[in-house]
Amino acid sequence: MKIHNFSAGPCILPQEVFDKMAEAVLNFNNSGSSIMEISHRRADAQEVIDNAIQLVKDLMNVPDTHEVIFTQGGASLQFVMVPFNLMKLNGGKAAYTETGAWAKNAIKEAKRMGEVNVLASSADKNFNYIPKGFSIPSDVDYFHCTSNNTIFGTQMKSFPNSPVPLVCDMSSDIMSKPVDVSKFDVIYAGAQKNMGPAGSVVTIVKKDILGKTGRDIPNYLNYETHIAKGSAFNTWPVLAVYGVMLNLQWLKNLGGVPEIAKRNVAKAELMYGEIDRNGMFTGTAEKEDRSEMNATFVLKDESLKAEFDKMWKEAGISSLNGHRDVGGYRASMYNALPIESVQVLVDIMKEFETKFG
Amino acid sequence: MKIHNFSAGPCILPQEVFDKMAEAVLNFNNSGSSIMEISHRRADAQEVIDNAIQLVKDLMNVPDTHEVIFTQGGASLQFVMVPFNLMKLNGGKAAYTETGAWAKNAIKEAKRMGEVNVLASSADKNFNYIPKGFSIPSDVDYFHCTSNNTIFGTQMKSFPNSPVPLVCDMSSDIMSKPVDVSKFDVIYAGAQKNMGPAGSVVTIVKKDILGKTGRDIPNYLNYETHIAKGSAFNTWPVLAVYGVMLNLQWLKNLGGVPEIAKRNVAKAELMYGEIDRNGMFTGTAEKEDRSEMNATFVLKDESLKAEFDKMWKEAGISSLNGHRDVGGYRASMYNALPIESVQVLVDIMKEFETKFG
Numbered sequence: 001m002k003i004h005n006f007s008a009g010p011c012i013l014p015q016e017v018f019d020k021m022a023e024a025v026l027n028f029n030n031s032g033s034s035i036m037e038i039s040h041r042r043a044d045a046q047e048v049i050d051n052a053i054q055l056v057k058d059l060m061n062v063p064d065t066h067e068v069i070f071t072q073g074g075a076s077l078q079f080v081m082v083p084f085n086l087m088k089l090n091g092g093k094a095a096y097t098e099t100g101a102w103a104k105n106a107i108k109e110a111k112r113m114g115e116v117n118v119l120a121s122s123a124d125k126n127f128n129y130i131p132k133g134f135s136i137p138s139d140v141d142y143f144h145c146t147s148n149n150t151i152f153g154t155q156m157k158s159f160p161n162s163p164v165p166l167v168c169d170m171s172s173d174i175m176s177k178p179v180d181v182s183k184f185d186v187i188y189a190g191a192q193k194n195m196g197p198a199g200s201v202v203t204i205v206k207k208d209i210l211g212k213t214g215r216d217i218p219n220y221l222n223y224e225t226h227i228a229k230g231s232a233f234n235t236w237p238v239l240a241v242y243g244v245m246l247n248l249q250w251l252k253n254l255g256g257v258p259e260i261a262k263r264n265v266a267k268a269e270l271m272y273g274e275i276d277r278n279g280m281f282t283g284t285a286e287k288e289d290r291s292e293m294n295a296t297f298v299l300k301d302e303s304l305k306a307e308f309d310k311m312w313k314e315a316g317i318s319s320l321n322g323h324r325d326v327g328g329y330r331a332s333m334y335n336a337l338p339i340e341s342v343q344v345l346v347d348i349m350k351e352f353e354t355k356f357g
Numbered sequence: 358m359k360i361h362n363f364s365a366g367p368c369i370l371p372q373e374v375f376d377k378m379a380e381a382v383l384n385f386n387n388s389g390s391s392i393m394e395i396s397h398r399r400a401d402a403q404e405v406i407d408n409a410i411q412l413v414k415d416l417m418n419v420p421d422t423h424e425v426i427f428t429q430g431g432a433s434l435q436f437v438m439v440p441f442n443l444m445k446l447n448g449g450k451a452a453y454t455e456t457g458a459w460a461k462n463a464i465k466e467a468k469r470m471g472e473v474n475v476l477a478s479s480a481d482k483n484f485n486y487i488p489k490g491f492s493i494p495s496d497v498d499y500f501h502c503t504s505n506n507t508i509f510g511t512q513m514k515s516f517p518n519s520p521v522p523l524v525c526d527m528s529s530d531i532m533s534k535p536v537d538v539s540k541f542d543v544i545y546a547g548a549q550k551n552m553g554p555a556g557s558v559v560t561i562v563k564k565d566i567l568g569k570t571g572r573d574i575p576n577y578l579n580y581e582t583h584i585a586k587g588s589a590f591n592t593w594p595v596l597a598v599y600g601v602m603l604n605l606q607w608l609k610n611l612g613g614v615p616e617i618a619k620r621n622v623a624k625a626e627l628m629y630g631e632i633d634r635n636g637m638f639t640g641t642a643e644k645e646d647r648s649e650m651n652a653t654f655v656l657k658d659e660s661l662k663a664e665f666d667k668m669w670k671e672a673g674i675s676s677l678n679g680h681r682d683v684g685g686y687r688a689s690m691y692n693a694l695p696i697e698s699v700q701v702l703v704d705i706m707k708e709f710e711t712k713f714g
Contacts, residue, residue, distance in 0.1 A: 003389045007396045010595060018382055018391045026380040032360045034375045036554040038601060039364045039676055072429035072556070073577055076591040080575040099554040103578070110574045185621045192592055199429070199556045199594030216469050218437040219462070220430055234433040235549055237556030238367060243393060319396055 004341035007171065007319035008150050008332045010192040017196075017246045017336075020083070024242060029202045029351040034187060035242055040235050047243050049231055056202055059175060063182050066206050066270055068145050069226040073247030074103065074201055075171045077221075079190040080165055084221045086142045086186070087114045089214040093140045095119050095164070099129045100149035101168060101325065107321075119143075125165035126326070127152040129286040138163040141213075142185065148173035151323040152191075153285040153330065155294030159183060165209050173293050174202070175251065176335060177261040177300055191240065193293070194335045251335065258336050267333045267342045268292040274346040279305070280353050298328030304356055310346050320345070335351055361698035364676035365507050365651060366529065367549040367690040374553075374603045374693075383600060385664065394600055397592050405587055405599050412605035414615055416532055420539050426560050426583040427598055432459065432528045434544040435558060436466040438526055441578045442562075443499045443543070445469045445571040452476050452521070457484045457506035458682065459526060462539070462596040467501070467551045476500075483683070484509040486643040495520040498570075507550075508680040510687065512644040513637055516540060522566050528652050532608065533692060534618040543564050549685045550599065550650070551692045553604045556597030564590030608692065617692050625649040625692045637661070637710050641683055647695035648657075655685030661713055669705050677702070 028035040029044055038045055049070060056068045071077070087094055092114030096107045100123035117140060120131030127149060136143045142165040148155045150172045159166065165185035174189040181187065185206045192198035205223050219225045225233050252259060261267040267330045272290060275283045275297045284296040299305060314321055322328040331345060362369040385392040386401055395402055408429065413425045428434070444451055449471030453464045467473045469643035474497060477488030484506060495502045499522040505512045507529045516523065522542035531546040538544065541561045547554035562580050576582045582590050608617060629647060632640045632654045641653040657660060668676055679685040688702060 001389070005390065005394055007394065010394060010396060010592065012394045013391070016701055018393060021373060021393065022379040022382040025382060030358070033362065033675070034370070036375060036378065037362055037364065037369045039367060042676075071471060072431070072594070073434070074591045075428070077430070077577045109575055112575060190592060195456055197594075197596050198397060198592045199597055218469060220434045220437055220468055226662060234431045235367065235547060237429070237554075237594060238599060239554050240556050241599070243596070319399075320391070320407045 001316045004315070004344050005319060005337070006316045006317060006331045006341070007335070008330060009334070010198045011332060011334045012336045013196065013243070013247055014250045016166070016250055017243065021243055021245050025193065028170070034221070035238060037144050040232065045238060046232075048238070048245055052241050052245040052248065053231065054153070055245065055252060056204070058306070059248060059252060060179070060181050060204070062204055065208065066181060066204050067227045069203050069205070069223065070236060070244075071203065071226055072199070072200060072201050072233040072237055075169055075188060075190045076105065076202060078169070078203065079106040081157065081221050081223065082142070082144065082186060082188075083110045083113040084215060084217050085210060085213065085223050086165060086167065087137055087213060088141055092213070093117065095136055095140045095143045097121070097131060097134070097145045098123060099146050099154065100152050101128060102145045102171070103272050106144060106146070106169060107316075122154075128154065128284055130154050130156055130289040136160060136162050136164060140164050144165050144168070148291050150291075150294050151325055153291045153294045153326075155291035156290045157289070163205070175257055175260070176264050176293060180255050191244050197240055198242030199237045199242060202244075237249055241263070247336075251301050263339065264333065266290045266339065267339050268295070270339065270346060271295045271331055271333065274349050276347050278353050280357055281349065293334060295331045295333065295334060296322060296326055296328065297331075298322070298349070307356060308352050311352055312345065315343055315344055315348050317341075317348070358673045360671070361701050362675045362676060362694070363674060363688045363689060363690070363702070365374055365680070365700070366691070367555045368691045369635050369693045370553065370600070370687060371605055371607045373607055374600065377603050378596075378600055384461045392595060395595070395670070396447065397589065397595055402595060403589075405595070405602055406560060406593060409598050409605065409692075410588065411608060412602065413561070416609060417536070417538050419561055422565065423538060423561050423563050424584045425428050426562070426580065427557050427588040427601075428583055429557060431558055432545060433462065435526070435560065436463040438544060438560075438580065439463070439501065439545075439577050440467045440470040441572060441574050442580050443522060443524065444570060445498055446606060449570070450474065452497045452500045454478070454488060454491070454502050455480060456487060456507045456511065456673070458704045459506070459528070459610060460503040463503070463526060465654055467696065479511075485511065487511050487513055487646040489681070493517060493519050493521060496519050498522050501582065505648050505650050505667055507648075507651050507689070508682055510648045510651045511646045512648035512650065514646070522563070530648070532614055532617070532642060533578055533621050533650060535614050548601050553601030554597055556594045558615040559600060559601075592618075604693075619692065620696065621649045621692070624694065624696050625652070627696065627699050627703060628688055628690065631706050635706050635710050637714055638706065641685065650689060650691060652688045652690065653679055653683055654688075655679070664713060665709050668709055669702065672701055672705050674698075674702055674705070
């Protein structure tokens with residue numbers, strides 16, 4: 001049976017990525033060696049990371065003022081690297097918005113290193129909306145926001161004009177729609193949603209903001225280290241980056257970010273249309289802040305949970321359960337999820353309404 | 358043609374690991390999903406990391422006083438995490454030995470955070486020996502050493518009795534021979550030599566030494582975070598850890614560390630026997646400190662380089678070039694390299710002597 005994979009991440013990737021990865025694990029580029037056993041310094045390995053970096057630049061129209069690096073440790077290590085690289089040693093201050101679990105963790109790390117001004121929070125309504133109307137002070141070292149909140153199903157639809165460096169955690173919606181990279185000073189994203197398998201992080205950083213904090217930054221935590229070494233400061237995660245390269249090639253071949261953005265809008269409209277139409281369900285996020293990546297919804301009548309769960313599982317749908325902080329259901333519709341899978345879910349929701357409504 | 362892979366890392370792994378990885382990339386455990394697309398929170402993914410941790414414990418006889426964690430960022434991030442976790446905030450001091458390029462990098466990171474006493478160095482002879490006869494002061498927070506120096510082909514044959522916590526970077530010889538883990542407070546190793554593909558790091562840490570520095574440690578850099586979360590504090594690198602699990606299963610099935618140690622001794626004896634017998638070559642490391650993992654040697658007559666290089670390349674040998682800091686050749690003979698590959702190299706060296714000697 002075909003599996004419809006709504007996992008919140010690591011998540012569905014295109015079948016051609018699986019096919020090409022399996023081939024490379026056995027025989028990389030017809031070299032007779034597995035991609036798992038070659039030195040990261042070999043010319044054909046170097047091509048992998050160079051291609052992956054170039055694909056990020058091409059797909060996101062990264063200007064020459066910025067550089068793209070691959071590191072490890074997930075967004076969680078970026079929460080640490082951002083203040084190390086941008087927050088002044090003496091009198092360091094930063095502004096954050098608190099829009100969910102990951103934003104909270106980012107704030108926690110910054111607070112260890114300086115003063116943090118939380119400009120706005122949606123904690124009062126379990127993070128079901130994106131706060132607006134705040135102003136960013138001009139006396140902080142940077143402003144940090146989270147573009148998409150997987151757990152709560154909210155997404156920023158626009159970004160503020162910031163008087164200070166603008167930093168954004170785009171882990172769960174990078175490359176889902178066009179963004180103007182020139183507006184940002186740092187964009188980072190764990191690869192395991194729209195970019196590839198778990199095990200690497202992409203950071204896009206404006207070069208001229210670095211080296212100004214007065215901090216003696218550990219080498220691995222210093223963006224300048226990775227820029228200077230072309231992301232090969234130490235052994236990079238070859239399998240993970242190869243997976244990203246394959247996935248970004250797939251995205252480029254199908255028309256890049258503008259094309260995938262159209263598909264993502266169509267999927268989200270289909271999904272939210274059904275949530276709003278169907279009397280059995282309620283969406284949990286404020287409509288204007290709904291995420292195109294993660295649709296969160298609950299049953300109006302929780303006593304029907306066993307029946308609904310049985311129906312979607314029998315249809316081959318997997319990983320639809322909501323996060324424990326929200327409950328209910330979460331349909332994650334990352335780039336590689338075909339609209340056909342959303343249609344299967346919508347059909348099940350309609351059938352559920354017919355049977356139990 | 359069969360490839361004899363002498364790469365210094367990432368390096369050769371068993372064919373059955375490649376076969377099983379390729380299968381899992383297409384269909385993980387007959388679940389119908391690729392291992393690249395499943396949530397790290399799924400029960401069958403949880404089993405992967407739990408098994409990998411348990412295999413490290415079993416293979417190395419890790420006592421209950423210690424815990425095993427998987428993180429990312431390579432040994433280079435461990436160079437940072439060790440002082441964060443073990444060096445006191447006020448008046449912190451540590452002792453290191455300087456035995457090669459990686460030891461130098463470890464020292465550099467520790468120096469950012471406190472006083473570092475370099476007890477002994479082999480820099481005077483381009484790191485071609487392991488310093489001995491130094492004594493470890495009892496007023497430092499820990500002593501750090503590097504068990505095997507890949508670039509220079511040297512290896513510690515015994516470990517000192519340390520009056521302070523003993524920390525060892527075993528990246529390039531972990532699980533190659535038995536070690537008494539109970540003697541160590543921290544052992545760490547990038548996976549990409551004897552344990553699996555690049556992309557994860559194993560740390561074995563004695564639990565009761567943690568939490569005593571007075572430092573406010575960033576979450577990702579805190580060993581206690583990863584211990585508390587069973588290495589799932591954030592999304593762990595699923596492909597990389599699955600590769601480690603498969604490789605450690607292979608090692609366990611063939612008889613574990615005692616069995617592989619016998620094979621490694623046999624390979625090293627064959628290799629060094631030929632280096633010493635053959636009049637065309639000179640080993641670069643002091644005999645008593647020679648590494649069983651990486652044999653470094655040079656031509657006595659450099660003008661014959663093109664001829665020798667042609668011969669080994671034609672025999673299917675790959676990645677035999679020495680590191681630029683030493684020159685010549687480096688035969689890396691990690692756990693998965695069969696003795697047959699060493700024999701092919703030895704035969705070529707003999708043939709080279711016959712033709713040009």
